[in-house]
Amino acid sequence: MIKRTIKVEYLRRRKDSKIGLTNEDLAEAGQKPWEVDAVDLAETFTLFTNRGKVSKTQASAYEIVNEEAERKLAELLDNLSSDEIEWDTVNNGSFSDDKTPGWVTIKTKTSHSNWYQGAGELHSPSLYHTQVPATVEQEARELQAIRRKHQNDFKFDFFGTEYAKRIIREADHENY
Structure with missing residues (x-):
């Protein structure tokens, strides 16, 4: 298991509960991103499999949130020491x-x-x-x-x- 703390902030549109990572993701056709009526939410992940996937015990109900956590973990691990083992x-x-x-x-x-x-x-x-x-x-x-x-x-x-x-x-x- 990989133990790292990764926080994912995301938005839920009030109108239809659609989930997105940014206002741009939730903006409808012709709507400006700052006009989106959404609730700010966040989830924190601390356990990942050795392959960098979110642990099943901590998985979010929203796949987009899990994928963002996995992307952030991969980015973090890429920035670690270059002498990492295979x-x-x-x-x-x-x-x-x-x-x-x-x-x-x-x-x-x-x-x-x-x-x-x-x-x-x-x-x-x-x-x-x-x-x-x-x-x-x-x-x-x-x-x-x-x-x-x-x-x-x-x-x-x-x-x-x-x-x-x-x-x-x-x-x-x-x-x-």
Whole structure:
């Protein structure tokens, strides 16, 4: 899963409840865009599949809104670091740090999902590699140790000890 926060603002025309992303989308023949009587709405998405589609649990009732969220996510991911790994390589092969130059794996976690007990019996559990830029590896390991020490302390400020990271999924199956 890709976890990014994407907000999509859209409009609903009062007259007939037609949905559009802009006033221009809702303007009827001969009508000026600023003359459209519409309600401003917004939806926020935080979960996407590895293929960049809106998670079924968060999907909007309006396909145009889902498509805009997916477009915004693709645009965001395109603007990220140019040394991103090839996801197909990771999903279909074995992972190693040399496939992600400039990044260091500081933790690897195995999925314990119940999915593997039924539908996934022919698949091995997914691995999740937490990576940080190599330049801040030591600091990230120190923060990780502090967070681990306080993992059962509900008063501890985990947001204050958050660090920049990315999580790479290695699997032999799709993630739906």
